Amino acid sequence: MRQERDAGVLETREGLGAPEPCQPPLVAQPSRNRIADRAPGLESRAGLVDALTDGGGPRVVQERPLQIHLTRATGRAHVARHGFASRWDDAIELVTAFLAPHWRDPCVDWWEEREGVHAVTVGSIWAGIGGEELARASRAGSTAERLDGSHAFLVVLGLADESHLERIERELGYHRHANDEYYGGGEWPILAAFTGWARHTLGLDASAQLAWIEAAANDDGTLPEQTAEQLRPERYRPWVERWGEPAVPLLWSHAMYLTLLDVLA
Numbered sequence: 001m002r003q004e005r006d007a008g009v010l011e012t013r014e015g016l017g018a019p020e021p022c023q024p025p026l027v028a029q030p031s032r033n034r035i036a037d038r039a040p041g042l043e044s045r046a047g048l049v050d051a052l053t054d055g056g057g058p059r060v061v062q063e064r065p066l067q068i069h070l071t072r073a074t075g076r077a078h079v080a081r082h083g084f085a086s087r088w089d090d091a092i093e094l095v096t097a098f099l100a101p102h103w104r105d106p107c108v109d110w111w112e113e114r115e116g117v118h119a120v121t122v123g124s125i126w127a128g129i130g131g132e133e134l135a136r137a138s139r140a141g142s143t144a145e146r147l148d149g150s151h152a153f154l155v156v157l158g159l160a161d162e163s164h165l166e167r168i169e170r171e172l173g174y175h176r177h178a179n180d181e182y183y184g185g186g187e188w189p190i191l192a193a194f195t196g197w198a199r200h201t202l203g204l205d206a207s208a209q210l211a212w213i214e215a216a217a218n219d220d221g222t223l224p225e226q227t228a229e230q231l232r233p234e235r236y237r238p239w240v241e242r243w244g245e246p247a248v249p250l251l252w253s254h255a256m257y258l259t260l261l262d263v264l265a
Helices: 034-038 045-052 065-082 089-102 119-129 132-144 149-157 162-171 189-201 207-216 233-243 251-264
Strands: none
Touching (some): 119 132, 119 149, 132 149, 149 162, 149 189, 162 189, 189 207, 207 251
């Protein structure tokens, strides 16, 4: 994302509480989908990664902890499925060795807006490397910091409960946060996907989230960064004048659609 960081806002790390036992999620096998039917070659996450890397497999060293966790999980699942030795274990272990002592270090949030220690970042690191202290910090952060659509992933991980998801759906829908003005503050397909994944984890119906994402696709099957209702429509044009139109297609949107489709299969 191209939005400038606001380094003046720091997240709190106070109020650590004991977590409930929880496990990282399993990654389901890919399946055919309606958006992929309109965009040949994107039939699965594995195919999408192969297309991006000329068949070289997933990129292990990523900028964000969520991507590290998903790379660990999907990379090892890919190795097991195809029955060959992993080429990425060394890189995974190096990243793990770095994150273990540095997870308290401030970084930007998912949206590249705020500097600090963020509940979903810590939760994503926990999902990749484990650790009771990380789970406690993520749980505490989710209640101490502002409500954020990314918190739906904490529900997937078992680090936030159903009441937290209900609040996200009630107060934010698929918006990032209540103060969002980036390109007017639209609704994000990735957050619809995370919400659907969280609902499915809780045993709730997620078909509405899947249908919402599919309805957001363009005629050629591409998914945008954001769409639908804007919280601050008057802020849309200033962003366009500054940076151009919002991103479309956005790889993250496609990846999360495929993830939700697999989870629900």
